[in-house]
Amino acid sequence: MKTLFHPYEVDAVALPRKDARVLFLGAEPGFRLPSGFDAALHLVQGFRPHFRALQASGFKVTPQAEGVGFDAALVLAGRHRGQNELRIAEAIERVSPSGSIIVAGGKEDGIASLRKRIDELAPLDGHLPKHHGIAIWFARPADTGAASVLRAANPDLVVEGRFRTAPGMFSFDKVDTGSRLLVDNLPHDLRGSIADFCAGWGYVAAEVAARSSGISSLDLFEADFASLEAAKGNIGNTAAETHFFWTDLLSEPVERRYDAIVMNPPFHRSRAAEPEIGAGMIQAAAKALKPGGKLFMVANRQLPYEPVLAKAFSSHAEIARDGMFKVFSARR
Structure with missing residues (x-):
């Protein structure tokens, strides 16, 4: 500047x-x-x-x-x-x-x-x-x-024939590997009110909506305005009531409470990893879940989120991993 x-x-x-x-x-x-x-x-x-x-x-x-x-x-x-x-x-x-x-x-x-x-x-x-x-x-x-x-x-892109994105968005040219691993390991019977924290341009939320028919509401929270606008068009037709929140989850409270939250949190603002961002997102998710509600999140394998999950939730477990990422399930 x-x-x-x-x-x-x-x-x-x-x-x-x-x-x-x-x-x-x-x-x-x-x-x-x-x-x-x-x-x-x-x-x-x-x-x-x-x-x-x-x-x-x-x-x-x-x-x-x-x-x-x-x-x-x-x-x-x-x-x-x-x-x-x-x-x-x-x-x-x-x-x-x-x-x-x-x-x-x-x-x-x-x-x-x-x-x-x-x-x-x-x-x-x-x-x-x-x-x-x-x-x-x-x-x-x-x-x-x-x-x-x-x-x-620099035209808008269409990822996998259905998701419209634009340069500058996170993983704008392909589905992020971590997000795909998260989706592939989510239960297909999610029910009730669901939220996607750090929703990006809507891939995870769209897949959740398509795979779980028992969802009554689906809320997307995202800090990047352009990505959230893209997500509005990328969710597709769903029976769930959808809401979109342009929100900084680290500093703005979430007013609603959820049966489950899915999340692929960012882990850096600059080039270096900043685990405290993901830790803050985990704490925000714990506050926004109903008693007994579940968090499903993906993270880079080297990031030390296990102690944060142990402190914020009654139980947690790693349910999947590959060469780069790990997926957690946690119950409030």
Whole structure:
């Protein structure tokens, strides 16, 4: 984020006018605006924990971009090339012609190749390395042809002929191996109210709905807004009443109580494993289950969740494993 604002700080790009509207795609909490940056920021962040932190800091933030005619755009690039290109396409479509678009990303995340890609479509006005990253900037072209090219290169995918996904979602190009192992080891007689914690784009929930006819309600909880929107279309026809919750399970309480919860929790935010995320999800699941309710979850084999399960549940057991993953059943 420091790299993103560096062109303003060294006067390589003029600060926006005080009455300007600036779109910020991929905004994350903790950024500091350069001195003299007084324009109105419109932040876009679909990851619920970041969204809530930005909102708590007083910013106007939405989970997906809204509106057109912005005077400028900022794009924070991440590790997903397709998502980066789609964000740049969004900036081109929503910024007025000749408005400035600044993109920054880490060198280890492929910003150099992204720079070459964008320069082929919309000639860059400049670039600057700083803080182990690179900032690039260009004027929004007179037409949106570059955006059309980027969108065509990164279409929505259809996984296994039925699940629609998009770049940037977890395991967007195939069913995750751990999720499949979880589904393959679930009982087919789940009944009552069921929840899928960390539902992603809906694979596990869709399979649960298809395999267990005794389900009365099925609730999906997911922190990524785009994935949850995709899940709404991926569940398919089911007799169960379905609800979708864009929620940070580590900090927002679950109001309903369930007979069973299925879960493939994330185990990292950065490149390193962070077992405390999964531990927090296990504790959230224990609180959301009815007495006697069951949790079914999958995890990487090396993650030490057994003590957490032992503390949060009356009993637990490993019911399956393969070379990478293990599946647990636990009773509240």
